[in-house]
Every structure is written in C-alpha cells, then in structure tokens.
Amino acid sequence: MEKLIITGGKQLNGTVAISGMKNAALPILFACALNQQTCVLQNVPAVKDIETTVSILTAMGVSIRHLSPTTLEINGAGFQPCTSPNPLVRRIRASSYLMGVELGVAGRTRIAFPGGCDFDGGRPLDLHMKGFEAMGAEMRTYNEGYMGHAPDGLEGAKIYLNKASVGATVNLILAATLTPGHTVISNAAREPHIVSLARFLNECGANIVNAGTSEIHVEGVSSLHGCTYRIPPDMIEAGTYMAAVAGTGGCITLTGVYPEHLQATIDKLREMGATVEANNAMETVTVSSDRNLFAIELETQPYPGFPTDMQPQFAALMAVAKGTSIIRENIIGGRFAYLEQLKRTGVKTIGEAKESACIEGVSRLSAANMTATDLRGGAAMVMVALMATGTSEIRNVHLIDRGYDNIEGKLSALGATILRCQDLPSENLPTSNFSAVTGIPL
C-alpha cells in the first residue's frame, strides 16, 4: 500500500498534459474483443483500471502488446468468452462490459459481480439486463455474478432506458454491433465516451449512428476489421487540475484537451471566480485564480450537464469559497462518504443527505491524515491537502491511481510539494529518514 504526502499552501503554475480518457479507453478495450483483427489504440492512459482491463482481456485470450506506455496493439481473435477471472472482474465497474461483448460474440455470458467505486446508493445493472433481454437473452444472477444466454441468438431490438445510463448504453452498443438486425437505444447516454466508442467501432466497420444524441441506432454487421484509433482526452482529469488551481491559486495551462467537453466545469469555475480561457483550435485551457472564490449551487446532470465525477473536487473548492454552497447529486446517490475525510482538514458542512450537501466556506484548512474512500473522493482529498496549511497524508492511493495517471508527477511539475511513499505501519517507519517538521522523506 502507498500513500501521498502533501505539503499545502503552494500555488500551482505551469503546463500539464492531459492523458487519454479512462472512461473512453475502457469500453474501447473491451470492444477489441469483438474484433478478429488487430487494432492500435493511442493515448491510452496509464491508470490502474486500464491495467486491470488489460489483465482481464489477456487472461481471456486477447493478445495485447504495449508499443509504448500509451499505445497498445490488440488482437481479439483468441478471445474466449465466459472465462473472465473473477478477482479481476470484481475490481472494476467496467468489467460489466464483458456481458455485451460475450453475448455479441457467443450468445452467452458469465461474469462475477463487477466492482469499482462502492457508493452507498448501490450501482445496479438492471437496465443492462433489460436491454439484453429485449435482444433475446435470458439473464439471471447466480451466487457470484451474472449469467445469460440467447437460445436463438441475439437480435436487434428497440430498447428504452429508464435512465440515460452510461454503462447500459455502452453495453448495448457492444451487444448490438455484431447482432443481426437493427437496434435502437432510446434515452441513451450522450457522454463523449459513448461518441468515442461508436467512432472507434465505426472505424472498425460497425454501423452505429447518432451516438451523442439520445437515440442511437446500430445496424449489426457480420465482422469488424482493424484500425488505429486515438483515445480522446480525459475531461475529468482535466477538470480536476482546473479545480485544483482554482483552489490553490496560480495559473496553469492544460494541453491536449477538448474544451467543448469541459463546458459545464468551465462555467462553474467562472461562477466561483476563477478565470478560464479555452482555445479549441490549440486544444488548451488556461485557468488562473487568486483563490478568491464564491459559493455556488451545483447540480449534477448527465452530459452535457455538470458531471457527477467532478462533484467531490468542487466540494473541495466550496470548502474555501465565501458563503454557503449547495450540491445536489442527481446521478449517483450516496457518493458523499469522502466528506467525512475532508472534514478532518476543517471543511465545514451544515447539512448532508444521500443526495445533497451544504458546505460553508472557511478561510483556512489545516493539514490532516485522510483515507481515500473512492476515486474522485480521493482526488478531492488531494485538493484540500494542496490548499491546507501543513503536511497531510492520504492513504489508499490505489483508489486514486484507478483514474489518475502519475498524479504526484503532474502536480510536482506544477509546483506542488507531493510525494508518494510506502504506507508502512507507523511502528515500522524509519523515522530518522523523515523530516520531523514536514513528515516528508529526507
């Protein structure tokens, strides 16, 4: 286990290159198992969830080779459906995408219950199941996970999603790609990662139209061919660095970003008092802040609304903004567990429920030891540590590593004082190697 040690109070300044989008790369990696030919994926982020996915697919017979740390060559010809390794499947939510792939390739599926961030509200997959059933599969749970088969093969169907679920939309696209007939997914999610998955599959010969709207049409094709595809930039990683500089003060430029994906985050940062300049042609966004932030009301919505995955990072900003801010969480209930950890630094809430929180800004945060509760909650802890006076420690860094590529390297390059070290039980710590003042290894 590792932890981050952060000494706060430094401004962030400089340039940071944004990595590829985790939530686009994950479904695209699984989609490669639908393809008998070789694909090359560029700009794949070096994050733990991708490592886990590569391990799952490799264990299932997919051939994956790193051409560089961020370029993967993948051939799905050897894919063996229903052989996924349970312990790895249990680590990530995106392993649910195996169901769509396995049903599409073999008309049967069997996977362990997928893992990922575990929120109080639960993260059901009922919409995925209903969609597969509409396509002719019989689905059920067993003691360890989900299984299903399509006795007469899958067939195109009209599916209405009660919620615009990202995962269900991805899974149904994956299932429909090689399925004979026409599938219509209504009330589909419109997130950029859905568009990216459809673009990738179309580059491979699939016939998917209207991705990015709420009605996606998929005409099944008999096979896919290889292609080279570049994963788009990660709008949540970008948003996190933008929020971080708003909180610490300073001026940073993000490179390799698509500003149109960031509009909701940009609008809210401006409303809080940060200055944001976006350059579509250059694919850059520059954020500057004098730390003079104002309270806002924030409501999470499906894309293009404000993303739930930026909600904890904005809670960190609200903690130091003048006035009382309100968050309404409409997408993933129960994702406020991280607030208990933030409170250790002096973050003040004046009301919390499963789907809302009220945060009163304070003028100063103090360093504290925190334990990451989930991926984005962990990012919020990094942010309060950067803003706090003194040296904080953040445990459970592996949760942050699920979605952030080299977070300590990127923040250090921007001027933060942040180190990663082994999280040894305190009696084992070689205290002479640590500064008595900062706790940082000497």
Ligand code: UD1
């Ligand atoms: C994806 C993202 C996650 C992001 C979320 C919302 C990936 C790997 N993860 O998660 O980072 O926070 O979108 O933008 O891309 N729901 C149901 N039944 C279902 C499916 C969903 O009730 O069958 C509800 C649940 O309350 C769930 C919420 O909808 O928490 C959001 O789910 P969904 O949009 O499917 O998100 P994920 O694909 O899990």
